Each structure stands twice: as C-alpha cells, then as structure tokens.
Amino acid sequence: MRRATVERKTAETRISATVNLDGTGSYEISTGIGFLDHMLEQLSRHSLIDIQLKAEGDLHIDGHHTTEDCGIVLGQAVFQALGDRKGIWRYGAALIPMDETLSRVALDASNRPYLIWKVEFNRDKLGSMDTELFKEWFQAFAQNAGLDLHVETLYGTNNHHIVESCFKALARALREAIQIDPRKADAVPSTKGSL
Template structure:
C-alpha cells in the first residue's frame, strides 16, 4: 500500500442466539491468519482463503455446534463478507473482476467473481459424500452464499471435474482466494475511479 493510502481494513462483531463472532480483515495484508470456528475443516478452508488471497483474516467464532455446524458455517460467511464489503468502501480503484482456474491433483475448479455490490451465487459443485470429517458437504454452498451476499459479490463456482471431495472443496476456496486477490487489488491506472460507467458500485 502506498504512503498516504487509506488502510483497507474492517472489523465486524456478530452476536445472535446461535453464534458469537468477531472478524477482521486487511485487504492489503500478507495472508496471515488467526482462525478458530470450532470446526476443524472450516478453519482449514478459511486459512487457505487468507493464504492465497494475501488478505489477513482474524476470526473467532463460538456457535451452537451441539446442534449442528449450519449456523456457525453460515454466520462466519456472513461476517467475513461484511468485513470485505466494509473494507472495500466505495470500491474506488479496484480491478473489480477476478477469476482463477485451480487444479488440485485430479480436480479442476473455476471461480469467477465480480465485486459489483450485486450479490449472486452460481454453485455448480457436486459431492459424492455427505460429510468431510464431521462437516456436512452441503454446508459449503451455504458458506459461499453467505459470503457473496454480504460481500456484494457476483460469484460463480464451477467444479469442472474431480473425484476427491476434499480436493473439490479446497480448490473452490483456493479459487475464491485467487480471484479475490485480483479483484480487490488497486489498479494503478484507475486509482481514483469507480470501475463502472454508472460511477458507483
């Protein structure tokens, strides 16, 4: 980040009867993370998101895991998406679009996004197992939906092929990370402009 630039950081606190979450991000970070949700596999995916996007993420969540993992999974997506949107501010100067094609052994996943402030998720990802560890595989769509909703992202995730469910999920998060990394970068050729003919996102 250049001297005099405004720090693109945000912190969100979210507390309901189901979850209690403290989250913060730095868009111009180095990919450092401190994540604890009580769900080991979700922690691993959020660490991948931070590492490969170079967005610093701190997230501490306590949820009603004695019921199931749904509320904690969804609410961490909502909190991180809200952080993203707050840190982007008026979205001036960003590249806006990003995409990544991520291979992981036998798996190939394509992620494309538009930081348009118009939330939409296309999820073309299928699993052959109901769980990964203790986590229901159907919950990954819930996380991506929540993150896109509060993050203001048009987000397309397409697993083109793959057999290993772990690889399918991980390539989706890594694809999101790499696409985000490009989309939220400041474009040195258009630092003062909102990337839209409307003049606002």
C-alpha cells in the first residue's frame, strides 16, 4: 500500500498527516481553520486519497503558518507515499465547473516542483481565512509533493466557488496522475529511468 505519515513540529505549528494514495477518499481533518478543513476534505474526497491531518498552530497571530505548514506536511506525505513513482501515469489534468466558475489544473508528478498560479480574488477573506493564503498552500504542497502544478481560474465571480473549483481540479488531476498504469506498472514513466 502506498501510505506515509509525516510529523512536523516547529515553534509555530505542530502537524501530523497520514495519507493512503490507494484509499477511498475518507478523511479526518482538523486544522483550526474551518475553510481550510473544507478544502482539504474536498481534496481527499475527489482524489480518493485517504487523509488524516491534525494541526495546531499560532492562529492567535493569523492563519499563515498553519496554512503553509499544512501544505508542506501533506505534500511531504504524498511525496513519501509515491516512493520511486514506478508505474504511475505521471500526468493529470482536470477542468472543473462550479456554478459560474471554471477552473483548470494540469500537473506533472515529475519531482521537479513548480507552481503556476493564475487565480484572482475580489475579497480579502473567506470565513476567517485570508484569500492570499491559498496560493501559499498550493505552493507549499507542490514544492513538497514534487509536482509541476499549473492552476488557473478561467472565469468566475464567487470567491468560494473559485477556491473550491481549484481544490477539486487539483484532486481530480492528482487522482489521474498517481494511479497505476496496468500496462507499465513496473516502470518509472520517464526515459531517464527515474523521477
């Protein structure tokens, strides 16, 4: 089974995450930031990755450290669970509508992390969460999971729908990229022989 557990303890946060890449999309998530919990639940459900994540952070300051560190820890867990990436499809893409919003994610699980972020908001907060922190989460997740990740909202006006469609598109693209290709389950999907 492709599973991993990662713990991170700093002066700012204490976070533990367990993932099962071959799960059913079950989750137990508690970050102390309600909207972030909701988005990570969407990520789990639509990627079929089981996620257990518990975070305690310095929310009396703001949500920055907790949000970023949740991306770091979850990304590291996915990285470890992927192992040598043998047999994965490697690439994934999704185009996800949510009412008036349409978002697109394309990714390469190449172990060459990069983030392209073309998402704009017209509000500073969703619930108690600063909208500028969503880019921080995606950056931390991509960097630590080893993903070349492109996220773009093509159009939309409702900020909740914009963010949620991005997380759901990530989930569906990730689900595609990490599944095992039965025709090449014994090979790393690269002419170099490693990722």
